[in-house]
Amino acid sequence: MSAAADSFLERAPLELRDWAVQLLPAPLQWISHHLITIVAVLAVFGLFFAFTTVAERKLLGRLQNRLGPNRAGLPKFSILPWHIRHKLFGLSQPFADAVKALTKEDIVPAAADKVLHFLAPVVVVGFSLMTFAVLPFGRNLIPVELDAALLYFFAAGSASELAIFMAGWSSRNKYSLLAAMRALAQLISYELPLILSVVPVVLVASTLSTSAIVQAQGAWTFGVLPHWFVFTPWGFAGFIIFLISALAESNRSPFDLPEAESELVAGHLTEYSGFKYALFFMAEYFGLTALSGLGVTVFLGGWQAPCELLYWVPSYLWFMGKLILMIMLFIWVRGTLLRLRIDQLTRLSWQFLVPLALLNVGNAAFWALTAQWSGPLQLVRWAVSAAIVIVPFLVIGRSLSAGYAPRTYRYAP
Amino acid sequence: MTAALLLIAVLMLGSAAAAMLRRNLIHSALLLVASWTGVAAFYLWAGAEFVAFAQILVYAGAVSMVVLFAVLLTRQSREADLPIEPATVTRTASAFAVAASLAAVIGSAVATARFPAASAEAPAASVKQIGLELMAEHGAALLIVGIVLTVALIGATVIASNDKKRDPEDAP
Numbered sequence A: 001m002s003a004a005a006d007s008f009l010e011r012a013p014l015e016l017r018d019w020a021v022q023l024l025p026a027p028l029q030w031i032s033h034h035l036i037t038i039v040a041v042l043a044v045f046g047l048f049f050a051f052t053t054v055a056e057r058k059l060l061g062r063l064q065n066r067l068g069p070n071r072a073g074l075p076k077f078s079i080l081p082w083h084i085r086h087k088l089f090g091l092s093q094p095f096a097d098a099v100k101a102l103t104k105e106d107i108v109p110a111a112a113d114k115v116l117h118f119l120a121p122v123v124v125v126g127f128s129l130m131t132f133a134v135l136p137f138g139r140n141l142i143p144v145e146l147d148a149a150l151l152y153f154f155a156a157g158s159a160s161e162l163a164i165f166m167a168g169w170s171s172r173n174k175y176s177l178l179a180a181m182r183a184l185a186q187l188i189s190y191e192l193p194l195i196l197s198v199v200p201v202v203l204v205a206s207t208l209s210t211s212a213i214v215q216a217q218g219a220w221t222f223g224v225l226p227h228w229f230v231f232t233p234w235g236f237a238g239f240i241i242f243l244i245s246a247l248a249e250s251n252r253s254p255f256d257l258p259e260a261e262s263e264l265v266a267g268h269l270t271e272y273s274g275f276k277y278a279l280f281f282m283a284e285y286f287g288l289t290a291l292s293g294l295g296v297t298v299f300l301g302g303w304q305a306p307c308e309l310l311y312w313v314p315s316y317l318w319f320m321g322k323l324i325l326m327i328m329l330f331i332w333v334r335g336t337l338l339r340l341r342i343d344q345l346t347r348l349s350w351q352f353l354v355p356l357a358l359l360n361v362g363n364a365a366f367w368a369l370t371a372q373w374s375g376p377l378q379l380v381r382w383a384v385s386a387a388i389v390i391v392p393f394l395v396i397g398r399s400l401s402a403g404y405a406p407r408t409y410r411y412a413p
Numbered sequence B: 001m002t003a004a005l006l007l008i009a010v011l012m013l014g015s016a017a018a019a020m021l022r023r024n025l026i027h028s029a030l031l032l033v034a035s036w037t038g039v040a041a042f043y044l045w046a047g048a049e050f051v052a053f054a055q056i057l058v059y060a061g062a063v064s065m066v067v068l069f070a071v072l073l074t075r076q077s078r079e080a081d082l083p084i085e086p087a088t089v090t091r092t093a094s095a096f097a098v099a100a101s102l103a104a105v106i107g108s109a110v111a112t113a114r115f116p117a118a119s120a121e122a123p124a125a126s127v128k129q130i131g132l133e134l135m136a137e138h139g140a141a142l143l144i145v146g147i148v149l150t151v152a153l154i155g156a157t158v159i160a161s162n163d164k165k166r167d168p169e170d171a172p
Helices: A008-022 A026-063 A093-103 A114-134 A149-157 A159-170 A174-205 A210-216 A233-249 A274-298 A308-312 A315-336 A342-369 A376-401 B002-021 B025-045 B049-074 B089-112 B127-136 B139-160
Strands: none
Touching: A008 A026, A026 A093, A026 A114, A026 A274, A026 A315, A093 A274, A114 A149, A114 A159, A114 A274, A149 A159, A149 A174, A149 A210, A149 A274, A149 B049, A159 A174, A159 A274, A159 B025, A159 B049, A174 A210, A174 A233, A174 A274, A174 A342, A174 B049, A210 A274, A233 A274, A233 A315, A233 A342, A233 A376, A274 A315, A342 A376, B002 B025, B025 B049, B127 B139
16 A cells, blocks of 8 residues: 555656756745646646536537537648648637637726726636645645645635626626626525535544545445445435535536526626636636535545555546546536526525535534444444435425425326 | 735735725725735734634625625615715714724723733644634633524514515515
8 A cells, every 4th residue: 555655656746846846946946846836736727627618518519419519620830731630529629719718809898897897807717726725636736735724615715706796796787786696695505505515524534624534535345445425324415415506606507597698698797708708717617626626525535546456546547537527427417407596596505405414414423423333333323324314305305395296297188 | 924914914904994985885895805805814924724714704705795785785876886975073973982982992902911922833723623622611602602693693684574565466
């Protein structure tokens, strides 16, 4: 195990950074050490964002029985005597999109509050990138090691609400303002279950540090069953609540009301064009990626391998693999579910997710208190914990959907 | 280190002063958020990570929303720049009275507070320690704060709910 932990591939990114740092003169080493980390995160997740958009468009296309983007190839460089005619499966689409967004005209409404209109996309991208600082991407790869990392993550994420308000209000457009208020109502409603769904993990792992939470999930039963928190009753319930709230927090379908284009023009983005619009778009994907990364870290074992035999695979590959799976799941959900109404949205949060998340915190407390139970008591522990999840789910779910389901269809004779 | 503290102080006080001077209420609210973020920066400077992040989460994330919602939902005038009426004598007098009493309370608290000499190395307060301190030693204070907040919340709901019968035509 320790051999795998110090394998060359595991240390390669750090060795590369240290090698680059020692090339520079001594006074610059401290700052360049951090700059290299920042540039690496920006480059990796910038490219990840670019290819997420292609993956999303292609997958959604396939889900809707179309092909998706497949035409963007390479441009003909005039210095080259030949032209690569391969279309590269449309993989260069995001770069074409970036050029398009950059060269579009940037329109600022005459009545807009110019400063806030400019600041909103800057704030939203800045803070959504800051959340990446505390995600452990690998065994040794964590940009900033913080004792209160989870708190930092949610603190940085909460700034996006302010940015949405700034965007909606500064546009001086009634649709923008209305949509911004709706977006804020949604974000505030879902922030509570999002944070409450992570609290059980903090309770059981008794730490707020993301790297320590990953460490706490690093063991296997019989070498094949990983001790990830998602494989416990409270962890599973927490993970599902986290998934739903993460979807809502990143304004994705079925919770994409803030920019429901058929109802509110484009929400708080109505008066944004060109690169500022692209920045909002980017921030949304960065937020989604960061939340998925947090979900992977907190519930899916972070960079831990799923079984002991695969321990030799570098840890950062496991993290990225799980991250890609999470993103794919979100795209799949977007292609499958219909958009909710605003009253259904808030009711789902306050009447269903929040009570379940609160009960789940109690469930985790029970789990933490019975940590030393063994033998047949272990079965009792699992049964009680599962009952705390399932019984309220059924009771609250039944009472909320009473009178609505099952839906009956009547056809004209 | 002192330069950083000065910078934080200037940013904090500057944005607070600007918030007072702006005529636009939304600008004032956003500048107030900047000031609260400055307070968080000061906590970070002092090495209190946990309090700093909690400050941002609570003030920049939640209290700012309450302020902004309150400004937007209570304003009757459609104009963004609400004209502020000329100050009357009673208004000036009450402002001075409130400011003086606040200054007296804060001033007496600062004057009577004992500042123990800082130890050479900052105590490494982990989140677990903070939790234990909060729950054991300051448990009563935490409970009282919780009760006060709950009472405020219920009071706000009672005030906000209007008992007028709804016109059945308006029902969704």
